[in-house]
Amino acid sequence: MDASFKEEGEALAIPPLRASEKFHLFVSYSSVDTTWTHELIGRLEADHAGLRVCLHERDFTPGRNVLENMAECILQSQKVLLVLSQDFVQSRWCLLEADLSLFGYCLERKPVIPVLLRPCQVPLHLSHLTYLEATDSRFYSKVVRLLCTPSHRMARSLPGPRPLPSLYSGKTLLTLNCINRDNLPSWKVGTFSTLSVPDPLKEVLQDPEVYKHAVGILNGVQSPRSCLRYLGCRIPLGIFLILLFCASIPVLMIFWTQDTKPGPRFLLITTGVSLCLLFLVLAVNSLCWFRRFSRRKMQELALRVGEANLLLAPHSVLMGCETLNQLSFVFVQLEDCRRAFLEFPDGNTLFQEALLRFSCAYACCLVQAHFPPYRDIEGAQGHLEPGLCFCQYVSVQLES
Incomplete structure (x- = not known):
């Protein structure tokens, strides 16, 4: 106590x-x-x-x-x-x-x-x-x-200090979990509610249609339908293919030792080696399916988040995702960064493309308050303190 x-x-x-x-x-x-x-x-x-x-x-x-x-x-x-x-x-x-x-x-x-x-x-x-x-x-x-x-x-007041509802560029507004996250299989892509704007976002995102449209873009990502999404299918299939690979090796040795004509012998050995390699590749792919699926789906989800951020950015909100079932919303003012892009020919199009490609990862950096190393050679002042502003972050990613 x-x-x-x-x-x-x-x-x-x-x-x-x-x-x-x-x-x-x-x-x-x-x-x-x-x-x-x-x-x-x-x-x-x-x-x-x-x-x-x-x-x-x-x-x-x-x-x-x-x-x-x-x-x-x-x-x-x-x-x-x-x-x-x-x-x-x-x-x-x-x-x-x-x-x-x-x-x-x-x-x-x-x-x-x-x-x-x-x-x-x-x-x-x-x-x-x-x-x-x-x-x-x-x-x-x-x-x-x-x-x-x-x-x-x-009804009027309570004693004690009052925290100020301060808004600053880079502030995390909300971490949003998908529907039924606790019961969601690891292979299933989360679905997020679009019924109403969450309270932490209402102060900066007053149009509910913008929020519903942005989140609806993410809900378009489909979950896999392959039987490999089940662990009970991946492991037995992987073990079976490994056993086929192991069984193919003695067969190859038999073909190698047989006294046959060079032409048929070469064909049999080539076919056997190809089958062995095929069994091995299929086994590895079966056992590593979930990792490849997660990486591919995260790339697709990040692209969808970029599309959603094209709608949210004018309201000083960016969305980020690091998992298939959780979103983060941050308050970030991008007007100064947009002006930096406008200094280049066709700058508005470049800014839109940068939002599409990099805004998801940038929002995650803001949430974690962790940015990639950056050395501003020209000593130009950034638009976010502390940390990299969006135009600086895009510069780092393009140089890496």
Whole structure:
């Protein structure tokens, strides 16, 4: 338990539940933070008899749709507590719970209490909320005071620092997983939802049709239909071909030792060697099919991402992908780089081709904050600090 829990909470009364309420508090957290969260909730429930806290593993209705469980429990709660950490930010379920809680807050003035457990990159759609720091020596007493404060008195503000929703060139806006990523086979290309623009992108990408069209381009990448996509087919077939290769070697030796005419003998040996090599090549190709497929599909997906970036770039958004089932969106201003291309003949066409070929890899570099080595011989100032701007990145790739 964090040392901040050692301070006793103030002896205040928990507001009674209204007829439409079932819980005093709905808690949203990542499974990685389960121990810390349960210790906090355990102490709150021990110190305040009658406090009803909704935890998904304890209070969700078994056999019911998860979304329905979350929506109903949030609407039946007085307040919502978000345990923020990087694991929380990366969890799509936690982010969805946060979206639902904000939806309920907007409709019913339901207070949302964010708790910063560990430093993390707060999503844009949560960054307007003030938060409590778990390392604050008076953290527990502040939580208790907020729980005991009537909801109508908390609607305006919460105590604590307010993170600014800053946008800067190179900022990662969103990491988007494909539909049913957890159950997706490794050989299947992910399909991404186009129902609505995710909240972190709404601040910079206001036209939903642009987002739907861009993501729809990626959804056109087809998964393989070959039986080799199954590991149970690749391994037996590879072993069978290797055995044929091994069995062909003694047959070749027999042909070699036979006392036959040179012409037929040469033909038999040539045919046997060709078959041996064919069996060996087919065996290697069967066993290495998935690696070749992944490389080929990633190249196709990167090209599709480039096509999508032609639509997103005017909105200062680029998309990148490093796997078949996950996308990253970054905020990057390319106007200065576009002007650099326009200095050359037919510069606008060159800029479009550069977006098509290099924008996917460049977006991945921005997400990872890792760029290829670059030495600007002329000492020209780049358009992105720190790291390479897009025109510099394209220059590096063309020179390599």
